[in-house]
Amino acid sequence: MNSHHFTVKLKESSQEIALSRPVTVRELLQMVVAQLKENEPIVGARVDSKELVDLFHLITGPCEVEFVTISSPDGLRIMRHSASHVLAQAVQELYPDARLGIGPATEEGFYYDFLVARPFSPEDLEKIEKRMHEIVKADYSFERQTMKKEEAIRFFEERGERFKVEIIRELEDAEVSIYKHNGFVDLCRGPHVPSTGFIKAFKLLSSSGAYWRGDEKRDMLQRIYGTAFSTHEDLKKYLDFLEEAKRRDHRVLGRELDLFSIQDEAGAGLVFWHPRGSVVRKIIEDLWKEEHIKRGYHLIYTPHIARIDLWATSGHLDYYRENMFSPMEMGEVTYQLKPMNCPFHILIYRSRVRSYRDLPLRFAELGTVYRFERSGVLHGLLRVRGFTQDDAHVFLTEDQLEKEIRDILFLMKGFMNVFGFQEFEVYLSTRPSKFVGSPESWDLAEKILAAALENAGFKYSVDPGEGVFYGPKIDVKVKDAIGRAWQTTTIQVDFNLPERFDLHYAAPDNTMKRPIMIHRALFGSLERFFGILVEHYAGNFPVWLAPEQVRTIPLKDDVVPRAQEITNDLKAAGLRVHLDARNETLSYRVREAETQKIPYVIVIGPREVESGTVAVRKKGGKGVETQSYAEFKEKVLKEAKIPEIITPQEQ
RNA sequence: GCCUGGAUAGCUCAGAGGUAGAGCACCUCCUUGGUAAGGAGGUGGUCGUGGGUUCGAUUCCCACUCCAGGCUCCA
Numbered sequence: 001m002n003s004h005h006f007t008v009k010l011k012e013s014s015q016e017i018a019l020s021r022p023v024t025v026r027e028l029l030q031m032v033v034a035q036l037k038e039n040e041p042i043v044g045a046r047v048d049s050k051e052l053v054d055l056f057h058l059i060t061g062p063c064e065v066e067f068v069t070i071s072s073p074d075g076l077r078i079m080r081h082s083a084s085h086v087l088a089q090a091v092q093e094l095y096p097d098a099r100l101g102i103g104p105a106t107e108e109g110f111y112y113d114f115l116v117a118r119p120f121s122p123e124d125l126e127k128i129e130k131r132m133h134e135i136v137k138a139d140y141s142f143e144r145q146t147m148k149k150e151e152a153i154r155f156f157e158e159r160g161e162r163f164k165v166e167i168i169r170e171l172e173d174a175e176v177s178i179y180k181h182n183g184f185v186d187l188c189r190g191p192h193v194p195s196t197g198f199i200k201a202f203k204l205l206s207s208s209g210a211y212w213r214g215d216e217k218r219d220m221l222q223r224i225y226g227t228a229f230s231t232h233e234d235l236k237k238y239l240d241f242l243e244e245a246k247r248r249d250h251r252v253l254g255r256e257l258d259l260f261s262i263q264d265e266a267g268a269g270l271v272f273w274h275p276r277g278s279v280v281r282k283i284i285e286d287l288w289k290e291e292h293i294k295r296g297y298h299l300i301y302t303p304h305i306a307r308i309d310l311w312a313t314s315g316h317l318d319y320y321r322e323n324m325f326s327p328m329e330m331g332e333v334t335y336q337l338k339p340m341n342c343p344f345h346i347l348i349y350r351s352r353v354r355s356y357r358d359l360p361l362r363f364a365e366l367g368t369v370y371r372f373e374r375s376g377v378l379h380g381l382l383r384v385r386g387f388t389q390d391d392a393h394v395f396l397t398e399d400q401l402e403k404e405i406r407d408i409l410f411l412m413k414g415f416m417n418v419f420g421f422q423e424f425e426v427y428l429s430t431r432p433s434k435f436v437g438s439p440e441s442w443d444l445a446e447k448i449l450a451a452a453l454e455n456a457g458f459k460y461s462v463d464p465g466e467g468v469f470y471g472p473k474i475d476v477k478v479k480d481a482i483g484r485a486w487q488t489t490t491i492q493v494d495f496n497l498p499e500r501f502d503l504h505y506a507a508p509d510n511t512m513k514r515p516i517m518i519h520r521a522l523f524g525s526l527e528r529f530f531g532i533l534v535e536h537y538a539g540n541f542p543v544w545l546a547p548e549q550v551r552t553i554p555l556k557d558d559v560v561p562r563a564q565e566i567t568n569d570l571k572a573a574g575l576r577v578h579l580d581a582r583n584e585t586l587s588y589r590v591r592e593a594e595t596q597k598i599p600y601v602i603v604i605g606p607r608e609v610e611s612g613t614v615a616v617r618k619k620g621g622k623g624v625e626t627q628s629y630a631e632f633k634e635k636v637l638k639e640a641k642i643p644e645i646i647t648p649q650e651q
Numbered sequence: 652g653c654c655u656g657g658a659u660a661g662c663u664c665a666g667a668g669g670u671a672g673a674g675c676a677c678c679u680c681c682u683u684g685g686u687a688a689g690g691a692g693g694u695g696g697u698c699g700u701g702g703g704u705u706c707g708a709u710u711c712c713c714a715c716u717c718c719a720g721g722c723u724c725c726a
Contacts, residue, residue, distance in 0.1 A: 121656095178726090209721060216653055375717085605685060
């Protein structure tokens with residue numbers, strides 16, 4: 001194509017290579033391989049810091065090339081994608097009737113969807129995995145080939161691959177690429193590793209149904225999930241991580257620690273907070289209320305139902321109906337259980353004339369809402385049908401928006417830090433295709449949100465077009481103790497509801513102006529956040545949150561009075577403490593306290609009574625330490641102190 | 652909602668077309684203990700709900716309810 005001379009720059013060494021003809025990445029690699037520091041296989045390259053390509057890619061002009069090693073995030077992606085092809089080959093060999101869906105790499109592995117007569121059983125997966133190992137071991141080369149679109153359609157039609165044909169028809173390019181290895185052919189954009197032997201350590205994890213293109217009206221395919229790593233150690237680490245996540249499952253811990261339950265008899269997705277869970281919730285609620293009052297929020301309470309007309313005005317009947325419980329007809333009037341708190345807060349705003357002097361006006365409520373989530377998506381405390389949002393609505397002017405958003409972000413960070421969440425993933429979602437309000441006001445609001453994020457010192461990524469129809473939003477995910485990201489905070493700007501409810505305030509020039517509204521929830525919901533906390537702490541709540549902070553164990557009957565005395569004293573000091581004077585051995589009672597994840601166990605025997613000490617066993621610590629009772633009490637009281645939320649204004 | 656797999660004692664689970672089992676938990680008694688399960692005995696189940704097949708169903712069939720894992724991270 002291009003017979004001119006050109007140079008290619010290598011990113012890591014800044015070395016420039018003069019070329020007189022187009023070369024593939026593989027050829028380029030061979031020219032410079034001796035100089036590379038990497039002792040790991042190279043599986044691809046990033047061109048001009050943009051396009052990720054494999055070794056088949058032809059370089060036709062000047063560019064900058066960065067080689068991608070197999071263990072880098074890009075390299076893993078390439079390798080996992082190749083692993084999905086190996087999976088597809090194994091499946092087609094073992095089940096010739098299987099038709100191919102798609103098989104991409106994911107963040108943690110890969111999957112491939114197949115149309116098969118019979119879903120895969122665990123034994124099938126074993127067989128498939130075994131065949132995959134053989135294919136990997138044989139080290140078949142991948143080959144890339146391009147085809148004219150028409151040709152490709154014929155090719156895949158002949159093979160009965162109707163899903164592939166559908167994909168090709170939708171592509172705009174005149175040519176498509178296919179990848180082959182050992183006779184297996186798949187439509188694929190690539191990139192791929194040079195040969196199957198590059199897939200070092202992999203495992204199939206599960207199979208499940210998945211609709212073709214996520215559309216429940218179309219074919220149900222069978223998806224096989226797997227993961228792959230560049231070393232067996234990394235694979236093992238990942239599998240251990242999955243085990244660890246299982247151990248932290250809040251549904252299991254919730255029962256074992258007697259925190260909450262969800263009961264068939266009452267209904268799916270409806271949460272019962274047991275005493276031990278309720279204690280934690282109360283601490284969080286009290287802290288939340290206190291810290292909001294300090295920052296100029298007004299606490300309010302609103303009803304759980306309202307006349308359905310209110311939901312027509314708010315637009316929920318048009319936009320949210322399928323998630324709402326059915327209306328309740330009571331004679332002349334029909335009522336609706338609330339799926340959101342906003343219309344209620346608006347009614348309070350509108351209950352009198354507001355002045356610019358009142359703004360920003362902040363209403364906060366731990367508001368319980370009910371949403372009819374589809375049965376298949378319910379999951380422990382994380383996805384439920386009745387939950388309490390830590391909700392607030394701020395009514396304000398455009399000028400006030402930036403600072404208010406910034407303050408909300410600071411408050412969010414302050415709360416999250418207290419629970420040990422230090423890392424955040426922040427997303428700014430911008431104008432979707434369907435939206436209300438003017439494009440200008442959207443652009444401005446997006447700019448303001450971006451400025452607030454930057455001024456508050458948050459790194460964020462933009463999700464273009466992912467905003468809600470009524471305004472742009474910021475979503476925050478927190479990273480837990482084992483690195484999982486959980487969606488919690490959401491901050492949404494709303495141009496729509498102030499319009500629908502015809503809200504206004506008296507401006508300095510005595511004209512009536514329309515306020516803007518912010519919806520925000522920091523924890524999201526108390527149920528969900530509590531579930532996240534259980535997993536984050538693995539049930540080991542810090543002393544200030546622990547349902548039971550101290551358990552007192554008298555060694556034998558004649559020291560019970562002293563143990564009772566100490567228990568009463570700690571209780572009077574405000575601690576959550578229980579006496580376990582049951583007729584069981586010491587070991588037995590210690591074990592139970594340990595499995596109940598109680599932070600402190602104190603044992604009192606004759607020795608301790610004599611010396612005014614307690615034998616302290618700290619959860620997660622090693623061994624027992626005898627210390628004076630006064631010393632112990634002081635230490636625990638210090639740890640039990642409810643932390644304050646620190647935000648920049650107060651520093 | 653859809654797919655697959657489930658539902659047996661409070662929990663974890665075994666079981667078979669013919670009167671229902673274990674361990675833990677719980678209760679009682681013995682044991683009075685030094686840091687993760689002392690011993691013995693006992694209570695406890697309409698085998699998820701409703702229907703069908705059968706002389707007989709918890710077991711086989713159907714429907715429903717609920718639970719688990721999934722249901723675009725787009726060749």
